Amino acid sequence: MFGIIQVELYNPPVYEIATHNLAKKFRRIFPLGASPVVAVDGVDLRIERGEIYGFLGPNGAGKTTTIKMMLGLVRPSAGSVEIPGGIRARDGRYRLGAVLEGNRNIYFRLTVSENLRYFGMLRGMKPSEIGGRTDELLSFFDLDEKRHATAQTLSRGMQQKLAFAAATIHDPEILLLDEPTLGLDVATARAIQVKLRELAHKHGKAILLTTHQMDLAQAVSDRVGIVNKGKLVAEDTVDGLMGLFKRMAYTFETRTSDIERVGLALSGFEHTISESRRPGLALVTVQLQDSKDVFRLTRALEAQGVIPERLSESVPNLEDVFISFTGEGAEGTNARARGGDVE
Ligand SMILES: Nc1ncnc2c1ncn2[C@@H]1O[C@H](COP(=O)(O)OP(=O)(O)O)[C@@H](O)[C@H]1O
Ligand SMILES: [Mg+2]
Incomplete structure (x- = not known):
């Protein structure tokens, strides 16, 4: 009014x-x-x-x-x-x-x-x-x-x-x-x-x-x-x-012997599985669309009897940001980024 x-x-x-x-x-x-x-x-x-x-x-x-x-x-x-x-x-x-x-x-x-x-x-x-x-x-x-x-x-x-x-x-x-x-x-x-x-x-x-x-x-x-x-x-x-680089990603570790069940649990998620620094464990990174998807993720893991160890949000650091702005093949510029081509 x-x-x-x-x-x-x-x-x-x-x-x-x-x-x-x-x-x-x-x-x-x-x-x-x-x-x-x-x-x-x-x-x-x-x-x-x-x-x-x-x-x-x-x-x-x-x-x-x-x-x-x-x-x-x-x-x-x-x-x-x-x-x-x-x-x-x-x-x-x-x-x-x-x-x-x-x-x-x-x-x-x-x-x-x-x-x-x-x-x-x-x-x-x-x-x-x-x-x-x-x-x-x-x-x-x-x-x-x-x-x-x-x-x-x-x-x-x-x-x-x-x-x-x-x-x-x-x-x-x-x-x-x-x-x-x-x-x-x-x-x-x-x-x-x-x-x-x-x-x-x-x-x-x-x-x-x-x-x-x-x-x-x-x-x-x-x-x-x-x-x-x-x-x-x-x-x-x-x-x-x-924040510009914050992908909604979670990582956790799991026993290598559980890999197959992890694969089944994560069939509906974009994810990667790599070697963990700790022996006998694999490092899993899962991309989520929405932070609420973390519930869906834990339910899916539970249904397969997989216990995610050290589950945490994956946070980029300033180094990631720096490399993407200054390194070769930089990507991730957006409205908040400034500058442009020379001449
Ligand atoms: N007195 C100078 N004469 C000629 N070139 C210079 C001089 N001082 C700096 N430069 C050049 O200018 C550029 C920027 O240098 P500088 O400001 O020292 O960078 P940074 O401190 O970020 O490492 C470099 O290419 C460097 O070689
Ligand atoms: Mg200097």
């Missing part, structure tokens, strides 16, 4: 940093007359306050070049980088902090606390502020005991944590991290994951991290963008991306 009146409200930008059609071509010196390398090919990103954005792509996809353009270290061939709140906070600190690939952004001959003091001064902090912030970071990163050790004597994991602390000494609102856990041992990588989540979800930081490690991306990202050959080819929440 009543019509719905839709009111368009003005939404101010909620993002901390954005790129608009950002592109970079590198000229090639050799061979003579070679066409340029298109490293980044029109990328639009928006990183919001309080979120971790996982920027994924195979080697050479353009991730590092994108970050360097966001930092102003590489000049874009086209497009722009926007930081709506400005690059400097009102108190004069820079709002951006970054850790680039490797850990070259610390001074190996300086001690841990000297590194932090140096980077604090560089970013416009007062000496009195630096002391307090150093204590805070050293305990946050479990580096207290190493305060007076020179950076070169630290383990790789500790150096990475120091690089991280140096990049965040001025408490920036935006963090750009290039492969932050590459080459780290599992424990340190996990510690950094926890810190990242705390920084975004508790302290409201906007974090962009690049990685080609799917497990890291899946564990920490709120949203994921997949970049391939310089273009953003997919972007969504981790669940959203995995």
Whole structure:
């Protein structure tokens, strides 16, 4: 009876940093007359306050070049980088902090606390502020005991944590991290994951991290963008991306001696039977049309006297999604996928 009146409200930008059609071509010196390398090919990103954005792509996809353009270290061939709140906070600190690939952004001959003091001064902090912030970071990163050790004597994991602390000494609102856990041992990588989540979800930081490690991306990202050959080819929440690939499939194991009866039970289902990693067992995957079909499935198995062991829904992981967007013969693009052919 009543019509719905839709009111368009003005939404101010909620993002901390954005790129608009950002592109970079590198000229090639050799061979003579070679066409340029298109490293980044029109990328639009928006990183919001309080979120971790996982920027994924195979080697050479353009991730590092994108970050360097966001930092102003590489000049874009086209497009722009926007930081709506400005690059400097009102108190004069820079709002951006970054850790680039490797850990070259610390001074190996300086001690841990000297590194932090140096980077604090560089970013416009007062000496009195630096002391307090150093204590805070050293305990946050479990580096207290190493305060007076020179950076070169630290383990790789500790150096990475120091690089991280140096990049965040001025408490920036935006963090750009290039492969932050590459080459780290599992424990340190996990510690950094926890810190990242705390920084975004508790302290409201906007974090962009690049990685080609799917497990890291899946564990920490709120949203994921997949970049391939310089273009953003997919972007969504981790669940959203995995949802694109979610087939309604169930797997279970069964004794190899029951295979014949399993075949009879599953005659009305699309299914595959393969070898299980556990000896004497076969792995069965059944495709269902509807989640309610799981009842029909268990009844059919029961009727044949087959007990499905470890019955579970088969969930795709981010790696499956990544391969289908970046690998050869990719399939599974749909309305939510972005990008297209080059030129
Ligand atoms: N300074 C440079 N000069 C020429 N080509 C470059 C330069 N930096 C990167 N490239 C090329 O640009 C492409 C993207 O590189 P990069 O951004 O480092 O990718 P990723 O970080 O995703 O591995 C690659 O083909 C790389 O060889
Ligand atoms: Mg890189």
